[in-house]
Amino acid sequence: MPTPPRASSPSPALLWQGERRRLRDPRLDVAANLDLDDPTRGVRPHGDEAADTLLGVELRGPFHLADHWIRAGDAAAIYESADERRLRVTAMWRLHAGGGRVRAWELILSAQTALLHSDPRLVVVSRVAGGGRGGAARCAWGHGDGDGVVWRDEASPQAAAVLVVPGDDDARGGAGGAESVVVVGHPGEVERLAVRHDAGDVVVEAWLFAGDLEKGVLLRGRVLAAIGPAATARTWAGDLALAFAGTAPMLST
Numbered sequence: 001m002p003t004p005p006r007a008s009s010p011s012p013a014l015l016w017q018g019e020r021r022r023l024r025d026p027r028l029d030v031a032a033n034l035d036l037d038d039p040t041r042g043v044r045p046h047g048d049e050a051a052d053t054l055l056g057v058e059l060r061g062p063f064h065l066a067d068h069w070i071r072a073g074d075a076a077a078i079y080e081s082a083d084e085r086r087l088r089v090t091a092m093w094r095l096h097a098g099g100g101r102v103r104a105w106e107l108i109l110s111a112q113t114a115l116l117h118s119d120p121r122l123v124v125v126s127r128v129a130g131g132g133r134g135g136a137a138r139c140a141w142g143h144g145d146g147d148g149v150v151w152r153d154e155a156s157p158q159a160a161a162v163l164v165v166p167g168d169d170d171a172r173g174g175a176g177g178a179e180s181v182v183v184v185g186h187p188g189e190v191e192r193l194a195v196r197h198d199a200g201d202v203v204v205e206a207w208l209f210a211g212d213l214e215k216g217v218l219l220r221g222r223v224l225a226a227i228g229p230a231a232t233a234r235t236w237a238g239d240l241a242l243a244f245a246g247t248a249p250m251l252s253t
Contacts, residue, residue, distance in 0.1 A: 014073035014095035051129035054225040055107040058123040102228030120213035124206040149238035180233035189221035
C-alpha cells in the first residue's frame, strides 16, 4: 500500500460522519455527501438529490476500489485501474475550514504505476447544476498578484481559480441566499483549469499530471473547492485561494 499523501492535519472540529464508504459533512444547513464507491461525483454539497458535484475524479477508465480509510476530516480511497495504464490512484477528500457560511473541501490526489511508463493524466471535475442557482451563471477567473487575487471576466489558462457566480442575484441557494462556487488549483501542482458548459450546467475541470509517469515515481496534486454566499464571493473566494496558494508544496517523488 502506498504511503498516504502528507499534508497539514485537519482541524479536530472537522469530522466526516457516516459508516463504511458513504460519508456526510454535517456543516451548515444541508449535509454534503461523499460516496467512495463513486469518485466521479466527489462531494455533493447539497446532498444526493441535487446535481451539484465538487472535486469528482475522472479516472479515464475502469477502476476498482482497492482500499479506503477515514481519519477525522480525511476520507481516503485507493483506486486501481483495470486498463493498460495500470495506475494506482489515491484520492483523499479533506474537510477544509472555510469560515462563516463558507464550506470548503480539499482533494489531495496521487498517482503511481507498476509499468515502466504510463499515462498518468487525471481530471478533477466540479459541476454547478443549472448554471449556478437560477439564470445563466457568470465565471470569473482569479489571478494572484502577490498581495491578493484579481478577478477577471476573460477566460485564461494561467488562472489559478475559477469562480462560478449565479446569473440571478435573487436565485435561491441555502438558507443564507444565493451561493457561489470557487475551484482553486494549487500552483505548480495543477496543469490548468478549464470551463465548459453541459446541458445548462457549468463544469470546471482541473487537469493534473501531464506527461509520462515512470515506475517508482509518485505524483501528487491538490485542488480546493468551496461554496458560500454569492454577495461576498469575490472576497471570501480570493482569501481562500490566496491562503491555499501559500501552503507548502507536496513534493512528488
